[in-house]
Amino acid sequence: MAKVYIYPGTSLILSDLVARFGHQPLGSALAVRERVQTPGLDSPPLQITPEDPKKGLRYAAVEVPSGVRGRMSLFGPQIEEAEAGIIISDADLSFGCMGCARTNELVQFLLHRRDIPLLELDYPCNDEEGVRFVAAIKEFLSSLPGGVST
Amino acid sequence: MSEAASAGGLPARPGVRPGTATKYVFVDSPDLTAADLALRAYEIAPAAQIKETCFGLMINGLEADVERLVKALRALDPDRIFVKDRGFPPGDERRCRANLGGARPGFYGHENEMRLIRYISSGLRALRDPKKADLLRAKPKKHDEPLSPDRLRELIEES
Numbered sequence: 001m002a003k004v005y006i007y008p009g010t011s012l013i014l015s016d017l018v019a020r021f022g023h024q025p026l027g028s029a030l031a032v033r034e035r036v037q038t039p040g041l042d043s044p045p046l047q048i049t050p051e052d053p054k055k056g057l058r059y060a061a062v063e064v065p066s067g068v069r070g071r072m073s074l075f076g077p078q079i080e081e082a083e084a085g086i087i088i089s090d091a092d093l094s095f096g097c098m099g100c101a102r103t104n105e106l107v108q109f110l111l112h113r114r115d116i117p118l119l120e121l122d123y124p125c126n127d128e129e130g131v132r133f134v135a136a137i138k139e140f141l142s143s144l145p146g147g148v149s150t
Numbered sequence: 151m152s153e154a155a156s157a158g159g160l161p162a163r164p165g166v167r168p169g170t171a172t173k174y175v176f177v178d179s180p181d182l183t184a185a186d187l188a189l190r191a192y193e194i195a196p197a198a199q200i201k202e203t204c205f206g207l208m209i210n211g212l213e214a215d216v217e218r219l220v221k222a223l224r225a226l227d228p229d230r231i232f233v234k235d236r237g238f239p240p241g242d243e244r245r246c247r248a249n250l251g252g253a254r255p256g257f258y259g260h261e262n263e264m265r266l267i268r269y270i271s272s273g274l275r276a277l278r279d280p281k282k283a284d285l286l287r288a289k290p291k292k293h294d295e296p297l298s299p300d301r302l303r304e305l306i307e308e309s
Contacts, residue, residue, distance in 0.1 A: 010256060012176060012263045013270055016232040020224075025235070032237025037168045093262040124269040134273025 002144040005082035008094040021141040031074035067099025175207040179230035201240040208240040
């Protein structure tokens with residue numbers, strides 16, 4: 001079973017397909033859950049504390065908005081942990097404020113910079129594209145260690 | 151910081167115990183409703199917290215219980231049931247729209263992807279159909295190819 005970073009991190013489709021084909025999807029929910037379940041932190045709404053933007057300094061410079069650094073404290077360790085990645089390039093749903101937009105760019109940049117298997121796709125718009133989309137993801141995931149080949 | 155948390159005890163909010171997991175179960179099937187899924191889920195794992203929603207279920211419980219439950223629910227309609235992790239437990243006041251008003255954060259993303267989910271269902275069905283599965287695979291994009299000198303010359307001439 002490989003750890004596969006999914007972008008967008010909140011994608012239902014990617015999260016489901018990665019888990020369905022026998023791997024562990026690394027998405028936003030897991031990072032948020034870790035913070036929600038950590039006793040001692042109580043800083044709503046996301047359990048982000050003033051420490052997190054400092055952790056984000058590992059991924060973004062100090063002059064970068066603290067929103068980017070705070071987000072990177074969630075996503076950065078997951079990117080480091082990932083053994084593979086799947087990126088949906090035309091994910092309009094990840095549109096957001098400048099913090100979100102810059103974080104999205106940085107996440108994709110860091111994924112490209114890491115020497116891990118990456119698959120880049122667009123969302124399907126019809127049945128035929130859906131067939132190719134799922135087949136491509138299955139083929140990619142089957143090639144990873146511990147992948148389900150059926 | 152809450153008293154329990156500052157004392158190093160259990161978190162003040164219910165359902166956020168370490169070792170628990172929350173998952174969304176989305177169903178987009180003409181043969182299965184969210185109510186059917188909820189009924190089946192209660193039969194399989196009475197200890198899990200199950201919340202029926204308009205799109206399917208939210209399940210909270212020990213990780214092993216949730217995994218077992220998800221596996222059993224998927225088997226009901228494998229191509230049309232989709233599962234995803236959630237960070238917050240069901241009804242958490244920081245995320246529940248009953249407290250916040252308006253759509254739940256994350257709703258729009260799910261709404262967007264649920265419009266496309268039927269294509270994914272088609273893709274999953276096609277995996278069992280050798281003729282369709284042989285369709286051309288989606289080609290991964292190549293961002294790491296260097297810019298060729300010819301293309302660079304064209305760009306300069308165009309500008």
